[in-house]
Amino acid sequence: MFGLVDAVSFYASAEKVFDPSIRNKPVVVLTNNDGCICAVCPIARRLGIPKFKPYFQIKSFLDKHNVVVRSSNYELYADLSDRMMNVIGRFCDNQYIYSIDESFLFFDNYQSYVKDWHEYGHQIRKAVWKETRLPVGVGFGVTSTLSKAANHAAKKLSGYNGVAVINNKNNRLAVLNRMSVSDVWGIGGKISQRLKQQGINTATQLANESPKNIRKQFSVVTERTVNELNGVSCLSWDSVRSPKKEVFSTRSFGQRITDITILRFALVTHASIVARKIRRQSSRVKKLMIFASSSPHDNLYYKQAIIYPFTVATNSTCDLANAVDCVLHSIFSQGVRFYRCGVGAIELENDAFIQPDLFMPTQDNPKLMQCLDKINYRYGDGTLKVASEGHNEKWQMSRGFLSPQYTSQWRDIPKIQC
DNA sequence: TCTGGGGTCCTAGGACCC
DNA sequence: TCTGGGGTCCTAGGACCC
Numbered sequence: 001m002f003g004l005v006d007a008v009s010f011y012a013s014a015e016k017v018f019d020p021s022i023r024n025k026p027v028v029v030l031t032n033n034d035g036c037i038c039a040v041c042p043i044a045r046r047l048g049i050p051k052f053k054p055y056f057q058i059k060s061f062l063d064k065h066n067v068v069v070r071s072s073n074y075e076l077y078a079d080l081s082d083r084m085m086n087v088i089g090r091f092c093d094n095q096y097i098y099s100i101d102e103s104f105l106f107f108d109n110y111q112s113y114v115k116d117w118h119e120y121g122h123q124i125r126k127a128v129w130k131e132t133r134l135p136v137g138v139g140f141g142v143t144s145t146l147s148k149a150a151n152h153a154a155k156k157l158s159g160y161n162g163v164a165v166i167n168n169k170n171n172r173l174a175v176l177n178r179m180s181v182s183d184v185w186g187i188g189g190k191i192s193q194r195l196k197q198q199g200i201n202t203a204t205q206l207a208n209e210s211p212k213n214i215r216k217q218f219s220v221v222t223e224r225t226v227n228e229l230n231g232v233s234c235l236s237w238d239s240v241r242s243p244k245k246e247v248f249s250t251r252s253f254g255q256r257i258t259d260i261t262i263l264r265f266a267l268v269t270h271a272s273i274v275a276r277k278i279r280r281q282s283s284r285v286k287k288l289m290i291f292a293s294s295s296p297h298d299n300l301y302y303k304q305a306i307i308y309p310f311t312v313a314t315n316s317t318c319d320l321a322n323a324v325d326c327v328l329h330s331i332f333s334q335g336v337r338f339y340r341c342g343v344g345a346i347e348l349e350n351d352a353f354i355q356p357d358l359f360m361p362t363q364d365n366p367k368l369m370q371c372l373d374k375i376n377y378r379y380g381d382g383t384l385k386v387a388s389e390g391h392n393e394k395w396q397m398s399r400g401f402l403s404p405q406y407t408s409q410w411r412d413i414p415k416i417q418c
Numbered sequence: 419t420c421t422g423g424g425g426t427c428c429t430a431g432g433a434c435c436c
Numbered sequence: 437t438c439t440g441g442g443g444t445c446c447t448a449g450g451a452c453c454c
Contacts, residue, residue, distance in 0.1 A: 032422050052422090072422085221428065245425090246425070250424080295420095297421060342423090
């Protein structure tokens with residue numbers, strides 16, 4: 001048996017945890033730079049507010065309905081996510097954290113594990129609410145895809161109230177009949193459009209298709225989805241989190257950039273973040289991609305990306321910063337209003353198996369980076385940095401409606417007034 | 419004026435090998 | 437008229453996820 005537990009509009013619910021005064025109000029959360037709406041609480045959803053709508057287009061509507069607007073507070077969400085995952089993890093031996101707000105649970109000997117799955121789902125919901133004040137939806141199914149479908153039913157379909165179970169033909173069809181094919185996990189916009197052209201509109205219709213035929217038309221990925229909908233488990237999960245195969249850091253700017261020195265500050269800062277991330281997973285980068293672009297909504301879209309290969313794979317912030325300097329002039333173009341930039345490690349190697357250069361003695365000094373990481377871990381990121389990251393705040397993202405970091409900054413700890 | 423930031427997997431086609 | 441038959445590795449692009 002598989003379980004899937006995730007939070008109801010996680011970011012919006014997280015905003016309500018330490019601010020009970022907004023719990024009964026409509027709340028939305030914005031993406032970086034307060035660009036689009038990325039989370040809508042259930043009360044706001046009833047007003048018909050759509051996800052991923054640009055904020056400036058809907059601002060007057062939100063004002064009119066007294067909707068509470070918040071910027072993304074990732075520090076807060078990451079901490080609340082940890083707490084939530086800890087509570088959920090107690091209900092199962094084997095938990096796979098799939099994203100910031102959802103985790104799969106695996107039950108091997110499930111007949112002996114749980115007698116009543118509905119009851120068990122409600123126990124999970126109650127515990128998470130009691131200990132974190134976050135509402136969650138719980139779905140159980142005999143495959144991962146069916147547990148996703150059950151989770152969808154638990155949160156979106158009437159009559160389920162937060163918990164749904166798929167463990168026989170009747171309750172499977174009860175859910176799949178009421179699910180659009182586009183709500184099936186693994187069926188995105190393109191494929192659902194093609195399926196609908198063939199008259200396949202519901203999840204049940206997709207489940208009734210021949211897997212071989214689906215593979216011929218689409219791919220092995222979609223074939224697996226069809227099998228999973230029929231209770232045949234095809235997706236495997238590693239209990240151990242494998243290291244990332246690519247690591248990126250990228251942001252849009254708070255305001256447009258036309259100055260090469262500021263672009264350099266931003267790119268070196270992203271390089272530094274990537275270096276820290278890959279050190280944390282014991283990787284080194286062999287190929288680095290460095291890119292910058294104007295906005296895709298501009299009349300003349302400008303984009304430049306350069307791949308910088310390292311002779312010997314590295315995880316030193318200094319090496320990555322040097323790479324940025326090497327390509328900066330090829331990326332920058334006079335007169336372009338830069339909207340976004342970033343750095344990505346697109347080819348990674350394991351720290352333990354590094355091929356050194358036969359002719360060049362190694363310059364590697366791991367102690368320097370260890371020292372950097374230790375200081376920044378203890379005193380906060382950005383305490384110690386390379387000089388070329390700059391101190392110019394001009395390019396930083398804007399977060400005009402940011403809530404306090406209640407749990408990760410001493411200055412923001414909630415105060416109780418007597 | 420203003421539009422997010424990460425990731426994964428699969429496939430097709432080309433280069434190259436014997 | 438008629439141009440082999442396997443392989444591997446790499447890359448770009450497309451699809452999906454949150």
